[in-house]
Amino acid sequence: xxxxxxxxxxxxxxxxxxxxxxxxxxxxxxxxxxxxxxxxxxxxxxxxxxxxxxxxxxxxxxxxxxxxxxxxxxxxxxxxxxxxxxxxxxxxxxxxxxxxxxxxxxxxxxxxxxxxxxxxxxxxxxxxxxxxxxxxxxxxxxxxxxxxxxxxxxxxxx
Amino acid sequence: xxxxxxxxxxxxxxxxxxxxxxxxxxxxxxxxxxxxxxxxxxxxxxxxxxxxxxxxxxxxxxxxxxxxxxxxxxxxxxxxxxxxxxxxxxxxxxxxxxxxxxxxxxxxxxxxxxxxxxxxxxxxxxxxxxxxxxxxxxxxxxxxxxxxxxxxxxxxxxxxxxxxxxxxxxxxxxxxxxxxxxxxxxxxxxxxxxxxxxxxxxxxxxxxxxxxxxxxxxxxxxxxxxxxxxxxxxxxxxxxxxxxxxxxxxxxxxxxxxxxxxxxxxxxxxxxxxxxxxxxxxxxxxxxxxxxxxxxxxxxxxxxxxxxxxxxxxxxxxxxxxxxxxxxxxxxxxxxxxxxxxxxxxxxxxxxxxxxxxxxxxxxxxxxxxxxxxxxxxxxxxxxxxxxxxxxxxxxxxxxxxxxxxxxxxxxxxxxxxxxxxxxxxxxxxxxxxxxxxxxxxxxxxxxxxxxxxxxxxxxxxxxxxxxxxxxxxxxxxxxxxxxxxxxxxxxxxxxxxxxxxxxxxxxxxxxxxxxxxxxxxxxxxxxxxxxxxxxxxxxxxxxxxxxxxxxxxxxxxxxxxxxxxxxxxxxxxxxxxxxxxxxxxxxxxxxxxxxxxxxxxxxxxxxxxxxxxxxxxxxxxxxxxxxxxxxxxxxxxxxxxxxxxxxxxxxxxxxxxxxxxxxxxxxxxxxxxxxxxxxxxxxxxxxxxxxxxxxxxxxxxxxxxxxxxxxxxxxxxxxxxxxxxxxxxxxxxxxxxxxxxxxxxxxxxxxxxxxxxxx
Numbered sequence: 001x002x003x004x005x006x007x008x009x010x011x012x013x014x015x016x017x018x019x020x021x022x023x024x025x026x027x028x029x030x031x032x033x034x035x036x037x038x039x040x041x042x043x044x045x046x047x048x049x050x051x052x053x054x055x056x057x058x059x060x061x062x063x064x065x066x067x068x069x070x071x072x073x074x075x076x077x078x079x080x081x082x083x084x085x086x087x088x089x090x091x092x093x094x095x096x097x098x099x100x101x102x103x104x105x106x107x108x109x110x111x112x113x114x115x116x117x118x119x120x121x122x123x124x125x126x127x128x129x130x131x132x133x134x135x136x137x138x139x140x141x142x143x144x145x146x147x148x149x150x151x152x153x154x155x156x157x158x
Numbered sequence: 159x160x161x162x163x164x165x166x167x168x169x170x171x172x173x174x175x176x177x178x179x180x181x182x183x184x185x186x187x188x189x190x191x192x193x194x195x196x197x198x199x200x201x202x203x204x205x206x207x208x209x210x211x212x213x214x215x216x217x218x219x220x221x222x223x224x225x226x227x228x229x230x231x232x233x234x235x236x237x238x239x240x241x242x243x244x245x246x247x248x249x250x251x252x253x254x255x256x257x258x259x260x261x262x263x264x265x266x267x268x269x270x271x272x273x274x275x276x277x278x279x280x281x282x283x284x285x286x287x288x289x290x291x292x293x294x295x296x297x298x299x300x301x302x303x304x305x306x307x308x309x310x311x312x313x314x315x316x317x318x319x320x321x322x323x324x325x326x327x328x329x330x331x332x333x334x335x336x337x338x339x340x341x342x343x344x345x346x347x348x349x350x351x352x353x354x355x356x357x358x359x360x361x362x363x364x365x366x367x368x369x370x371x372x373x374x375x376x377x378x379x380x381x382x383x384x385x386x387x388x389x390x391x392x393x394x395x396x397x398x399x400x401x402x403x404x405x406x407x408x409x410x411x412x413x414x415x416x417x418x419x420x421x422x423x424x425x426x427x428x429x430x431x432x433x434x435x436x437x438x439x440x441x442x443x444x445x446x447x448x449x450x451x452x453x454x455x456x457x458x459x460x461x462x463x464x465x466x467x468x469x470x471x472x473x474x475x476x477x478x479x480x481x482x483x484x485x486x487x488x489x490x491x492x493x494x495x496x497x498x499x500x501x502x503x504x505x506x507x508x509x510x511x512x513x514x515x516x517x518x519x520x521x522x523x524x525x526x527x528x529x530x531x532x533x534x535x536x537x538x539x540x541x542x543x544x545x546x547x548x549x550x551x552x553x554x555x556x557x558x559x560x561x562x563x564x565x566x567x568x569x570x571x572x573x574x575x576x577x578x579x580x581x582x583x584x585x586x587x588x589x590x591x592x593x594x595x596x597x598x599x600x601x602x603x604x605x606x607x608x609x610x611x612x613x614x615x616x617x618x619x620x621x622x623x624x625x626x627x628x629x630x631x632x633x634x635x636x637x638x639x640x641x642x643x644x645x646x647x648x649x650x651x652x653x654x655x656x657x658x659x660x661x662x663x664x665x666x667x668x669x670x671x672x673x674x675x676x677x678x679x680x681x682x683x684x685x686x687x688x689x690x691x692x693x694x695x696x697x698x699x700x701x702x703x704x705x706x707x708x709x710x711x712x713x714x715x716x717x718x719x720x721x722x723x724x725x726x727x728x729x730x731x732x733x734x735x736x737x738x739x740x741x742x743x744x745x746x747x748x749x750x751x752x753x754x755x756x757x758x759x760x761x762x763x764x765x766x767x768x769x770x771x772x773x774x775x776x777x778x779x780x781x782x783x784x785x786x787x788x789x790x791x792x793x794x795x796x797x798x799x800x801x802x803x804x805x806x807x808x809x810x811x812x813x814x815x816x817x818x819x820x821x822x823x824x825x826x827x828x829x830x831x832x833x834x835x836x837x838x839x840x841x842x843x844x845x846x847x848x849x850x851x852x853x854x855x856x857x858x859x860x861x862x863x864x865x866x867x868x869x870x871x872x873x874x875x876x877x878x879x880x881x882x883x884x885x886x887x888x889x890x891x892x893x894x895x896x897x898x899x900x901x902x903x904x905x906x907x908x909x910x911x912x913x914x915x916x917x918x
Binding site: 039044076090093099135136 | 177179180182183186188190364365369416449648802803837842845847851
């Protein structure tokens with residue numbers, strides 16, 4: 001179990017060179033780097049709590065091996081805030097109160113970003129379908145729906 | 159200091175959550191992320207049989223696995239804790255199984271290693287041999303089964319109504335609550351209409367997305383525990399008791415919780431990490447997987463037989479409730495659920511003759527505890543389904559029958575306690591008007607049929623319980639609120655800061671709320687049962703008032719006239735920016751325990767929660783598929799401290815209950831949970847929420863609550879399940895009496911109705 005694989009990737013714009021074990025997943029890699037926004041919950045890629053963006057595409061960090069991010073670009077929730085300024089999606093989540101315990105929130109925010117990149121003005125049904133892979137046990141869904149609409153509005157103003 | 163003008167500035171405002179920025183940036187702290195130098199990870203080896211004597215445990219291969227630090231069984235635990243049994247009601251649960259196992263999934267051994275993968279692999283190399291014993295899974299069978307889960311009952315001595323069970327043998331009954339009001343039997347004998355129905359609820363799990371997790375760092379004479387717990391004060395008390403230590407030797411720190419819902423109460427992993435850390439002399443962390451959570455704590459399955467005598471015009475004359483609560487292998491808080499919910503089993507109705515028999519049963523299932531409602535949703539499921547069945551049989555409108563029978567202000571409830579501050583009528587009328595009950599309703603044509611239903615419920619808050627709080631004013635005038643209420647998503651930090659801000663005449667964002675740390679934050683019974691706003695809210699208000707009085711006294715002694723800045727008082731008093739003012743608040747309500755004979759009490763609860771649900775549904779009669787088109791939640795939560803937070807609680811709790819109503823069920827095969835995963839256990843996702851959700855808190859004021867407020871975290875769960883069942887009957891004429899109401903159940907019932915039943 002002690003075999004180490006060197007990897008080199010970009011994490012939220014920063015060059016990272018490190019080593020991982022063959023069985024370690026992306027969440028374990030991020031935790032080692034003290035990033036805690038992506039969290040393993042269901043462990044089966046069914047809840048979206050571990051969502052991270054790899055080369056512009058959302059993946060379940062609990063299912064993807066860490067070694068596969070070698071030579072890739074990884075973005076996590078920690079990369080959304082730039083120079084102390086929140087992304088409009090994060091602002092919208094705060095303004096609409098779109099979370100309770102906050103454990104699933106980073107996953108929802110990253111999926112929302114991907115959604116709005118693909119579809120800047122989604123309908124209710126489009127939002128629900130796109131975010132149906134993210135679970136929120138506190139069930140802040142009605143507020144999240146409002147947050148996504150508000151974020152879409154604010155992004156278009158920018 | 160700002161002068162108080164009588165106009166509230168902070169209370170009643172929809173102030174955004176204080177911790178919002180931390181949560182949207184992923185920086186909020188959870189126990190999930192705690193890392194300590196030298197920390198070992200524990201992985202649990204669990205029982206594979208539902209009931210059996212442990213003949214042997216072979217840990218040799220696991221111990222020899224490269225990277226394993228240690229493997230412990232109960233023999234090792236006993237070296238540091240001689241009586242390693244815990245529990246809030248019964249001292250029945252061993253830290254690791256001793257002599258016997260009582261359910262599939264019970265912890266038997268633990269492997270420690272620095273690498274979690276090593277610990278996990280090694281745990282799979284442990285084997286155990288058992289002599290299997292007869293097992294019982296059903297709560298009604300457990301009453302008379304020859305399979306006895308525990309050889310001897312061991313109540314903890316905390317609760318007087320359990321004392322008579324000390325040392326009892328040959329029984330699975332962990333609490334029996336009896337209420338007798340009037341003479342129901344004689345009314346049944348002479349009544350024109352008597353209805354009797356039986357309803358069932360299933361076993362479900364809270365599934366917080368931050369799984370149960372605890373870390374312990376034990377030293378020679380002290381231990382620090384970092385834990386995802388709703389009850390830090392209880393953890394301190396119980397760990398100190400186990401170790402024979404003083405409370406000040408145990409420090410419990412709780413950051414934010416990634417959801418709780420009642421799962422993270424009392425002792426879960428704390429005793430195991432403490433014992434493991436003491437034996438290994440290393441910090442130890444255990445973080446459960448989603449699967450393991452299903453073996454740790456669940457919601458009580460129930461059977462509820464309810465019988466009513468009713469007059470021709472729909473007046474309920476007498477009611478008998480027999481409720482069996484399936485507590486699983488360990489009592490946890492089940493006996494409290496049985497008693498407290500026992501008080502209100504007959505519903506929010508004015509009934510002269512009531513008999514209630516409520517039993518907590520041990521079975522060989524994973525243990526049951528509190529889950530968002532403390533037993534109330536199980537009861538409401540039965541009594542509000544029953545109300546509609548009576549109405550339909552007598553051809554009375556379901557709203558009318560409720561109007562005719564509801565408990566009005568000042569009337570005695572089944573225990574004899576007079577109703578006060580419970581807006582039952584207002585809540586019922588509000589839900590009726592919002593759903594438009596008097597207006598015609600399109601029942602649908604063709605294959606899609608539509609229906610609507612309502613349900614009404616109430617709850618007595620668990621009593622008596624204590625909260626205490628500290629409000630500190632620093633020399634620069636800044637404030638800190640120190641309390642042991644746990645913010646698990648319900649936004650208690652924000653609501654409590656609003657109370658402090660209102661009293662001190664400052665802004666909510668200026669109040670820092672320190673996270674529970676039992677070395678610093680004073681005692682609180684627990685964050686459960688919607689008790690915090692009322693109990694902790696009052697303690698916080700008293701603490702803030704105490705701090706305010708102290709600084710005003712100091713100012714007047716210094717001849718500083720109002721309005722003044724806090725800072726100038728400190729500077730004048732201490733000659734520089736120095737000093738601290740501490741305000742303390744403590745609150746425990748009055749309470750009268752139920753009479754041993756007839757279960758009556760003149761003071762069952764300090765406040766009542768009242769909730770009603772209205773739903774409109776569609777059913778595809780070709781498949782049984784059900785859609786909730788509209789969900790209306792109406793509650794009496796007193797005067798909302800923060801309307802936005804209240805609304806989020808209302809829709810969140812109702813959607814959670816929607817999962818328990820329609821999709822969630824733990825399936826068991828010979829005691830083994832067969833769907834302990836999100837792949838097979840379906841919690842509500844985005845596509846499962848109703849198209850329209852409406853929430854309303856009726857105008858109300860809890861006279862002795864802080865600024866007129868009371869708890870609301872559970873209220874909108876109460877009526878969801880029966881409102882849907884009532885709507886199903888309205889739509890297609892069939893009655894579903896068990897949960898969850900799956901398309902299969904609905905379709906089978908439809909086929910049976912049309913005298914063309916499906917085979918099994």
